[in-house]
Amino acid sequence: MLRIAVPNKGSLSGPATDMLREAGYRQRRDTRELVLADADNGVEFFFLRPRDVAVYVGSGTVDVGITGRDLLLDSAADAVEHLPLGFATSTFRFAAPAGTVTEVEQIAGKRVASSYTTLVADHLGRLGVEPSAIVHLDGAVESSVRLGVADVIADVVETGTTLRAAGLEVFGEPILRSEAVLIRRSGDSEPEGLDVLTRRLQGVITAREYVLLDYDVPIELVDKAVAVTPGFESPTVSPLHNGESAAVRAMVRRSETNRVMDALYEIGARGILVTSIHACRL
Numbered sequence: 001m002l003r004i005a006v007p008n009k010g011s012l013s014g015p016a017t018d019m020l021r022e023a024g025y026r027q028r029r030d031t032r033e034l035v036l037a038d039a040d041n042g043v044e045f046f047f048l049r050p051r052d053v054a055v056y057v058g059s060g061t062v063d064v065g066i067t068g069r070d071l072l073l074d075s076a077a078d079a080v081e082h083l084p085l086g087f088a089t090s091t092f093r094f095a096a097p098a099g100t101v102t103e104v105e106q107i108a109g110k111r112v113a114s115s116y117t118t119l120v121a122d123h124l125g126r127l128g129v130e131p132s133a134i135v136h137l138d139g140a141v142e143s144s145v146r147l148g149v150a151d152v153i154a155d156v157v158e159t160g161t162t163l164r165a166a167g168l169e170v171f172g173e174p175i176l177r178s179e180a181v182l183i184r185r186s187g188d189s190e191p192e193g194l195d196v197l198t199r200r201l202q203g204v205i206t207a208r209e210y211v212l213l214d215y216d217v218p219i220e221l222v223d224k225a226v227a228v229t230p231g232f233e234s235p236t237v238s239p240l241h242n243g244e245s246a247a248v249r250a251m252v253r254r255s256e257t258n259r260v261m262d263a264l265y266e267i268g269a270r271g272i273l274v275t276s277i278h279a280c281r282l
């Protein structure tokens with residue numbers, strides 16, 4: 001059985017469970033359940049603290065796990081990214097009270113607070129910037145400057161709302177762009193069953209990212225329309241009974257749906273329909 005670690009709490013937990021359920025796996029009903037066997041699919045889930053997922057995967061006690069790229073790097077565990085999952089996207093950034101620090105080099109001699117101290121130390125080490133201290137905090141890092149334990153913070157930023165509320169501003173380039181990732185142990189050959197899990201998760205990711213677009217277009221305009229909707233390999237083009245038009249079906253990025261529909265309409269396509277993809281294997 002493939003042993004899969006899943007975050008039991010925090011930002012990653014709900015979306016990770018949703019994705020696994022969409023991929024056809026059993027998921028727990030009660031958040032106090034810590035182990036769940038899904039014998040029909042040949043997998044076993046272990047619900048662990050998000051920070052611990054990489055530690056278990058790195059030690060080989062579970063085969064794969066879902067965690068954040070930032071947590072993986074901070075753990076320094078013997079594990080590698082296997083598949084980016086496209087949710088819990090965030091950046092990891094330095095921030096300080098508005099106008100006090102504007103460049104990463106100015107962190108030299110200052111105190112930096114973070115929940116990701118290994119990640120911060122590695123990053124500053126690579127840049128050759130020496131802070132006076134790197135202060136480890138469990139959370140609510142944005143309050144540390146006001147409360148006087150640090151001059152600068154390094155933390156997860158998504159909308160920036162938390163930073164603004166604390167009177168802080170980001171500075172320097174993002175340290176990292178993070179998202180949820182499926183990880184496995186470094187160097188090991190792929191555990192049995194990982195290929196199926198990977199294909200299933202890729203199917204969910206594609207079904208979320210793409211829609212199916214159907215439209216009718218006069219035959220002489222097919223080439224022009226197809227250039228706008230090239231699909232994955234090549235779109236399906238079927239003749240209509242009237243002999244003058246064709247029906248075209250292609251996958252299109254969900255985020256581009258309306259732009260593509262406008263362009264197709266402009267070319268002369270009509271009856272443009274958008275359908276969500278429930279599941280897929282490419």
Ligand SMILES: Nc1ncnc2c1ncn2[C@@H]1O[C@H](COP(=O)(O)OP(=O)(O)OP(=O)(O)O)[C@@H](O)[C@H]1O
Pocket residue numbers: 009010011012050051067068069070071088089090139156157158159178179
């Ligand atoms: N606001 C957010 N938006 C997107 N991703 C986030 C956000 N907050 C945390 N994350 C991501 O969640 C992971 C951190 O897991 P963690 O369990 O610490 O989440 P959390 O939401 O901070 O949980 P908690 O605060 O309950 O401990 C990291 O990969 C981080 O990038």
Ligand SMILES: O=P(O)(O)OC[C@H]1O[C@H](OP(=O)(O)OP(=O)(O)O)[C@H](O)[C@@H]1O
Pocket residue numbers: 011138139140141142155156157158159160161162163
């Ligand atoms: O840019 P934003 O959209 O405001 O999101 C970023 C905030 O979300 C997370 O905090 P969380 O709520 O998990 O609290 P924590 O600091 O206690 O972990 C993260 O640590 C940031 O503080």
Ligand SMILES: [Mg+2]
Pocket residue numbers: 139
């Ligand atoms: Mg948090």
